[in-house]
Amino acid sequence: MTSTLPTVSGERIEELQQIAGEHLFMHAVQTNDWRGSLKIFEKGEGVWVEDIEGNRLLDAMGGLWYKAAGYGRREIADAMYQQLLAIDSPPAGSATVSQIELSAKVSELYPDHGARIFFVSGGSEAVETAVKMAKKHQALNGKAGAFKVISRRYSYHGGTAMSVSLGRSPAADPMGPEMPGAVHVGNWNSYRMPYEGDPVDVAVRCANEFETAIVHNDPDTVAAMIAEPVSAAAGIHVPPAEYWQRLREIADKYNVVLIADEVITGFGRTGEYFAPSNWGVQPDITTVAKALTSGYAPLGAAIATKRIADSFIGGPKETFRHLITFGGHPVAAAAALANLEVFEREDLVGNSRRMGNYLFDQLQRLYDHQIVGDVRGGLGLLAAVELVQDRDNKTPFPADAALAKMLPKLLYERKLVSFRAGDLISLCPPLSITSDEVDFIVSALDDTLTQLESDLGVS
């Protein structure tokens, strides 16, 4: 897609750096770190992006886990433009054709075709919506005192005040008391399993922590349980099928709403449109965002199965009194429709499966490096490489390791965009990636690790 934006160069680049240093409040980035060295990007095509200085790099993180269809799709830009020309947003309490058609498309792709879709602006709002929906569903169905939500430590469910209390990330800012009723259990970790034994048995034991928490907290007070099918925040540990199957059983046994937070995994990332389909599991509510528009516009959704959604049919008492002014913006809906057309035309979900397997196979050669402790993935185009000090004992690098300073620079020099690369290198490239481009990623990682080992004095 050719842009008509003027090219920026020379003095203007320096000026922009200075302005950004003074006025741009970056999201979750240390302000001192990027002052004067902020990466500014101007162009994108497929898996490739070009920074303002003309460096062409492969975006191995697909933006921030969202660039599923790749950069530079003219048909998505055109669809957004056409929607803007027709009507950018409808009068209050009404809908546009794009919003209605998108609800039909998402429910067609979702395993429960009777689903009803509540559109919002992003992942955090999708989680807020799902939790409120679950609580009201419970209240309307005889569990009026149910307000607790069980979630996993080290997960990430968003940056808003409620969703952040579900994640319990050590990296989150202290905000005082969490949402009343936020109850945390352990996460799944395939590399450092919390118990000894066969991985399937351990995974079921981990899932059983939800049951223990529900019982200890009084099942009548528990509204919902939430987990990501594969948690990127917790390090991309793919669970055995039995983990989510057990979550489903527990939710059914105690009449608790099972929310799958698919903000990263939704729309093809794991080789299925929706990740629990890999394990034959149907959650009650699914939250999605990122890949729904591949990042061309901000959009998220809470997808309610028919069973949940039907609770809200009726009079004033049943009405879901939840309103977000720009939730499901028609221009974003038009972008999503065009994006999902690309998915179907180019079989991006099949490509995620095929290229995900290929990437995982190719990554195995990184074990030639002493500092590679674990290569994880194998379920679509989501993978991680964990670096350790001592492979035999799985000893992590110290928390203050220089790795987080060294690695992003080394990767950038080898034309790879990463995100927060340190002892964990996460990979989430566009689903449109080719095998040559996968080879490029793996070679760049291989070279980077050779250089890193040499810099660290590891033989």
Ligand SMILES: Cc1ncc(COP(=O)(O)O)c(C=O)c1O
């Ligand atoms: C699993 C999960 N849930 C929720 C969110 C929040 O989404 P957003 O940043 O769009 O609000 C994220 C963001 O990365 C996420 O990974």
